[in-house]
Amino acid sequence: MIERIPQRIDHFRYTDQGVILEGVVTQKExxxxxxxxxxxxxENSSDILYHLEFDVDFLGNRYVSGKVSTKVILQCQRCMNNFELDLDCVVSTAFVQNETEQKLAEDSDYDVFWLSKREYLDPRVLIEDELLLALPQIAMHELSEVGKSCKSEVVFLEADSEPDVHSEDNNSSEKADDNPFAILKQLKSKQ
Ligand SMILES: [Zn+2]
Structure with missing residues (x-):
C-alpha cells in the first residue's frame, strides 16, 4: 500500500486536487x-512517517497541512551522552511565489515555502525542512529526565563553583576582604 514518495510534484495540481501524500521515508532513504x-x-533511529494534505483555503492560500514524525539520536550538550528524541512536526505551510502571496500566507499564520515560477516541489525537501525546524537549538535531555539519564546536574554544580573560586582570586584583594564568605574561608582555614 505504501508508495515511494514522489520526487517532483506540481504544487498547483496537488493543491487544486486536494492530494494526500501518506507514507514512509525509510532510514536508508x-x-x-x-x-x-x-x-x-x-542518527535517525526510525523511519520518517508523513501525512501531507494539499489544499487551497478560502483566501486563496495554496497550502499543505499534516504531520511528519520520526525518532533521532542526539548528543546531550549537558552530559554528552546520547539520547533519543521523538520529533513530531505539525505541518501548516503555504507555497508562495511572490511577496503578495507571502504576506497573505504570513497573515494567515502559515509557515512559508518559497517556490520560483515553474519550479517543481520535492516533498522530501518540505519534510526535511519541517524536521530541521523541530530539532532543538541545543540538544539536551528533557528536564524530567535529568537525574535519570543526564548525569550533568552534578557536573554542572561542580563546574559552576569552580570558576567562582578562581574569580575571587583574580579580583582585587579589597573586594575579597569585603566578601563575608572570603572572611569565613579565612577563619575556617585557620581552625
Ligand atoms: Zn544529558
Whole structure:
C-alpha cells in the first residue's frame, strides 16, 4: 500500500486536487537523500512517517497541512551522552511565489515555502525542512529526565563553583576582604 514518495510534484495540481501524500521515508532513504537532516543529528533511529494534505483555503492560500514524525539520536550538550528524541512536526505551510502571496500566507499564520515560477516541489525537501525546524537549538535531555539519564546536574554544580573560586582570586584583594564568605574561608582555614 505504501508508495515511494514522489520526487517532483506540481504544487498547483496537488493543491487544486486536494492530494494526500501518506507514507514512509525509510532510514536508508533518509540517510541517502536528506543530507541536511543527516548532518544535524547523530542518527535517525526510525523511519520518517508523513501525512501531507494539499489544499487551497478560502483566501486563496495554496497550502499543505499534516504531520511528519520520526525518532533521532542526539548528543546531550549537558552530559554528552546520547539520547533519543521523538520529533513530531505539525505541518501548516503555504507555497508562495511572490511577496503578495507571502504576506497573505504570513497573515494567515502559515509557515512559508518559497517556490520560483515553474519550479517543481520535492516533498522530501518540505519534510526535511519541517524536521530541521523541530530539532532543538541545543540538544539536551528533557528536564524530567535529568537525574535519570543526564548525569550533568552534578557536573554542572561542580563546574559552576569552580570558576567562582578562581574569580575571587583574580579580583582585587579589597573586594575579597569585603566578601563575608572570603572572611569565613579565612577563619575556617585557620581552625
Ligand atoms: Zn544529558
Amino acid at each position: 533518509s540517510d541517502k537523500d536528506l543530507l541536511r537532516f543527516k548532518e544535524a543529528i547523530l
